Amino acid sequence: MGRALAASLLIVAGAVHGPLAQAQSALPMMGDGAEMTSSAERRLGDRIIRELYRDPDYIDDAPLQEYVQDLFQALVRAAQARGELAPELQERFAWQILLGRDRSVNAFALPGGYFGVHLGLIGVVSTRDELASVLAHELSHVTQRHIARLMAQQGRQTPLMLGALVLGALAAAKSPGAAQALMVGGQALAVQNQLNFSRDMEREADRVGFGLMQPAGYAPQGFVAMFDKLQQANRINDNGSWPYLRSHPLTTQRIADMHSRIPPDAAPPAPATLEHLMMGARARVLMRPGVDTWRQWVAEPQDAGFAARPQAQRVPAWYAATLSAVQLADFAAARKSLRALQADVRADPAAARQARLLGAELELAAGDAPAALGHLQDGNAADATRHRPELLLRTQALLRTGAGGEMTAPLQTWLAAHPGDALSWQLLAQAWQQQNQLLRAVRAEAEAQVARYDYAAAVDRFKAGQDLAQRGGAASDHIEASIIDTRLRAVELLLREQAAER
Ligand SMILES: [Zn+2]
Numbered sequence: 337m338g339r340a341l342a343a344s345l346l347i348v349a350g351a352v353h354g355p356l357a358q359a360q361s362a363l364p365m366m367g368d369g370a371e372m373t374s375s376a377e378r379r380l381g382d383r384i385i386r387e388l389y390r391d392p393d394y395i396d397d398a399p400l401q402e403y404v405q406d407l408f409q410a411l412v413r414a415a416q417a418r419g420e421l422a423p424e425l426q427e428r429f430a431w432q433i434l435l436g437r438d439r440s441v442n443a444f445a446l447p448g449g450y451f452g453v454h455l456g457l458i459g460v461v462s463t464r465d466e467l468a469s470v471l472a473h474e475l476s477h478v479t480q481r482h483i484a485r486l487m488a489q490q491g492r493q494t495p496l497m498l499g500a501l502v503l504g505a506l507a508a509a510k511s512p513g514a515a516q517a518l519m520v521g522g523q524a525l526a527v528q529n530q531l532n533f534s535r536d537m538e539r540e541a542d543r544v545g546f547g548l549m550q551p552a553g554y555a556p557q558g559f560v561a562m563f564d565k566l567q568q569a570n571r572i573n574d575n576g577s578w579p580y581l582r583s584h585p586l587t588t589q590r591i592a593d594m595h596s597r598i599p600p601d602a603a604p605p606a607p608a609t610l611e612h613l614m615m616g617a618r619a620r621v622l623m624r625p626g627v628d629t630w631r632q633w634v635a636e637p638q639d640a641g642f643a644a645r646p647q648a649q650r651v652p653a654w655y656a657a658t659l660s661a662v663q664l665a666d667f668a669a670a671r672k673s674l675r676a677l678q679a680d681v682r683a684d685p686a687a688a689r690q691a692r693l694l695g696a697e698l699e700l701a702a703g704d705a706p707a708a709l710g711h712l713q714d715g716n717a718a719d720a721t722r723h724r725p726e727l728l729l730r731t732q733a734l735l736r737t738g739a740g741g742e743m744t745a746p747l748q749t750w751l752a753a754h755p756g757d758a759l760s761w762q763l764l765a766q767a768w769q770q771q772n773q774l775l776r777a778v779r780a781e782a783e784a785q786v787a788r789y790d791y792a793a794a795v796d797r798f799k800a801g802q803d804l805a806q807r808g809g810a811a812s813d814h815i816e817a818s819i820i821d822t823r824l825r826a827v828e829l830l831l832r833e834q835a836a837e838r
Contacts, residue, residue, distance in 0.1 A: 370485055370488050370489070371481050371484035371485045371487075371488045372447075372483075372484040372485075372487040372488050373484075374424060374425050374428045374429065374484070375428060376495065377429075377447045377448050377483065377484050377487065378428050378429055378430070378447075378448040378449070379448070379495065379837065380447040380448060380487065380495050380498055380499060381429075381430065381446055381447040381448020381449065381450045382430075382448060382789050383495065383499040383789075383834075384446055384447065384448075384450070384499055385430075385434060385446070385448075385450050385789065386788065386789035386790060387499075388434060388452075389758075389788045389789070389790075391436075393436050393437045393438060394434060394435070394436060394437075395435050395436065395437045395455070395622065396435070396758075396759050397435060397618075397622060398724050398725040398728050398729075398759075399615065399618060399690065399693055399725050400435060400455070400458065400615060400618055400619060400622070401433070401435060401724075402723070402724055402725055403611070403615045404433050404435065404453055404458065404467070404471075405432070405433050407464055407467060407468050407471060408431070408433055408451070408471050408475070409431070410468075410552040410553055410554075411468060411471055411472050411475050411548050411552045411554075412426070412431050412475065413552070414548040414551040414552035415475060415476075415479050415544075415548055417551060418547065418548065418551060420476070420479045420480075420544055420547075420548070421479045422479075425449075425479065428449075429448055429449025429478070430448055430449040430450050430756075431449045432449065432450055432451070432756075433451050433452075433453055433471075434450060434451070434452050434453070435452075435453055435454075435455065436452055436453070436454045436455065437454075437455055437622065437623055437624065438454040438455065438456055438623070439454070439455065439456040439459075439577065439623045439624075439625070440454055440456045440577050440578065440579050441454065441456045441457050441460055441569070441577060441578045441579070441580050441581075442454040442456065442457060442578075442579045442580045443457050443470045443471065443474055443580060444474060444583070445474040445475070445477045445478050445483060446483075447483050447484075447487060449478055451471070451474055451475070451478075453471075455619040455620075455622055455623040456577070456619075456623060457470065457580070458615060458616060458619035459616055459619040459620040459623060460565070460616075461562070461565075461616065462561065462565070462608055463555075463558060463561070463605065463606075463607070463608040463609075463612060464554065464558075464608070464609065464612045465549070465554045465555040465556075465557065465558025465561065465605055466558045466561050466562040466565065467558075467612075468549060468552065468554040468558055469545065469546075469549065469554070469558040469559040469561075469562045470562060470580070472545035472546070472548045472549060472552070472554075472559075473541045473542060473545040473584075474541070474545075475545065475548070476540070476541040476542075476544035476545040476548070477533065477537065477541045479544065480537070480540055480541065480544060482533055482537045482540075482541070486532075486533070494838050495837050495838070496837070496838045535587075538584065538590070539589075539590065539593065542559075542590060542593060542594065543593070545559070546559050546594065546597055555605035555606065556597065556598060556602070557598055557602065557604070557605045558605065559594050559597075560594050560595055560598060561605070563586060563590070563591050563594055566578070566580070566581055566584070566586055567586055567591065569581060570586060607648065608648065609684075609686065609687075610647070610648070610651050610681055610684050610686070610687035611684075611686040611687050611690055613648060613651055613652040613655075614651060614652060614655045614687060614690045614691075615690070616652060617652035617653075617655040617656040617659070618655065618659060620656060621633070621656055621659040621660050621663065622659075627664065629660075630660035630661075630663050630664055631660070631664065633653070633656040633657055633660040634657050634660050634661045634664065634666065634669055634673070635657075636653050636656070636657060637650075637653055637654060637657050637673065637676065647680060650680055651677065651680055651681060651687065654673050654674075654676050654677035654680060655677055655690075655691075655694065657669075657673040658670050658673040658674045658677055658694055658698065659694065659697075661673060662697065662698050662701050665701070667698065667701070667702040670698050670702075671698065674691065674694060674695050674698060677691050677694070678691045678695070689715060689719075692711050692712065692714050692715050693711075693725050693726070693729065695708075695711035696708040696709075696711040696712050696729045696730075696733065697729065699711060699733075700729065700732055700733060700736070703736075705733040705734075705736035705737045706733075706737065708729065708732075708733040709730065709733045709734070709737075712726060712729060712730050712733070720746065721746040721749060721750065724750070724754075724757070724760075727743075727746060727747070727750055727760070728759065728760070728763065730743065731743040731746075731747065731763045731767065732763070734767075735763070735766055735767065735770065738770065739770075740763075740766060740767040740770040740771075741767055741768075741770050741771040743763070743764075743767050744764065744767045744768060744771065744773075747760055747763060747764040747767060748764065751764065751783075755783070755787065756787045757787060758784045758785075758787035758788050759784075761780050761781070761783045761784035761787055762780070762781070762784045764780040765777045765778075765780035765781045765784065768780055773813075774804060775801055775804055775805055775808070775812060775813050775816045775817065775820070776813070776816055778797055778798075778800055778801040778804060778820075779797075779798070779801055779816065779819065779820055779823070781797045782794045782795075782796075782797035782798045782801065782820075782823070782827075783823075785797060786827060791827050791828075791830050791831035791834055792831060794827050795824065795827055795828055795831055798820055798823055798824035798827065799824065801817075801820040801824075802817070802820060802821070802824065805817035805820065
């Protein structure tokens with residue numbers, strides 16, 4: 337994703353105030369037909385994220401994914417409760433966060449209820465309230481149908497062209513040469529100037545987003561704190577590492593609007609949770625700052641006076657030291673930092689859980705699966721099947737010990753509720769393989785492709801399953817074979833629809 341995602345913010349969620357943006361300063365009335373239907377918008381979003389899933393910078397990191405997605409879901413529920421989110425839209429859209437490994441500070445809305453968040457943003461926000469304020473703003477661009485209106489303004493552009501428009505712009509940010517190749521009739525750059533939110537849309541996203549904060553359980557001051565942070569970055573930084581600023585120019589009016597919405601007697605916001613500080617540290621380590629930086633972070637707790645620092649500084653430093661040492665494959669150093677981290681967060685259940693997950697990750701990387709399971713067993717046993725990070729880590733550890741088959745039932749339970757979880761389907765395929773249930777393994781591989789909207793690859797795998805069933809003859813699993821037949825027909829239909837929609 338990376339640079340590509342940065343570009344799509346500029347394009348899809350952009351607010352560069354060119355002449356076209358000025359001209360649409362009055363919002364079109366709702367119901368004047370000037371918006372894309374929700375089902376067309378969802379299909380366009382699916383088309384775009386199918387490409388993003390293939391981008392090497394796309395990252396499915398279970399702890400960060402869970403942390404950001406949970407923050408976000410609270411905002412979605414608040415939008416629904418406040419009547420900002422039509423039931424039809426809630427039902428139809430994905431409401432899904434995609435993480436990008438990029439170091440730049442950015443977040444953006446895509447068509448169909450998909451949202452991109454760069455690790456760079458998670459790495460700079462001081463509190464979950466600040467992160468929530470950005471998500472609330474982007475969410476509101478979608479619930480207020482701003483994206484649907486921008487898409488409709490493209491007139492006769494087909495879904496294929498709209499998708500290519502976004503994807504062409506993604507490539508443009510990577511290298512100018514690649515952009516030329518992807519450009520649609522040379523018009524892409526001309527058209528993308530029209531895909532900018534107007535100032536009024538930005539103000540509306542601020543207003544509606546702000547209204548979601550308190551009902552969702554966040555301090556509304558997070559909005560103001562985030563604006564202050566953006567303003568500071570604006571003053572000292574023009575090197576492109578804050579693309580969010582390019583697409584969301586801070587006007588004095590935006591800032592004044594937000595300040596005026598905070599009641600003068602509002603309670604001061606709570607300090608950052610330890611869990612938030614740990615997730616920020618995780619994002620900073622995973623955005624690949626380079627070997628030298630990882631080494632600095634491993635060494636930081638040895639600094640004179642480190643022990644005297646406040647807990648809110650020690651905990652993220654211990655976390656970064658541990659995970660950096662894992663990246664450097666220095667497992668002795670990682671274990672030492674982890675023990676210090678565990679001692680420091682013992683009294684905080686959410687933080688202690690993150691330390692356990694980190695311990696399991698460390699031991700998996702070190703090749704000690706039983707030790708990884710040991711870390712997971714320290715937690716609540718039910719977590720192993722209810723929470724995705726525990727589920728995935730436990731499965732990976734048991735696959736190493738040859739007991740992956742134990743996880744087929746918990747994974748199936750999870751997938752019944754989360755059929756779009758490609759990584760879980762992949763692990764289920766490996767678990768079935770370890771059980772020597774090859775037909776089931778092939779079907780799980782096919783479902784992993786469906787989850788990534790790659791229907792052609794899924795059809796391939798389903799057909800491989802049919803071949804396998806035929807070769808197995810009477811000995812094969814007939815129920816599984818008939819499920820494969822049914823799923824193949826359904827996915828072939830989806831593939832034809834995808835191909836027909838130009
Ligand atoms: Zn915006």
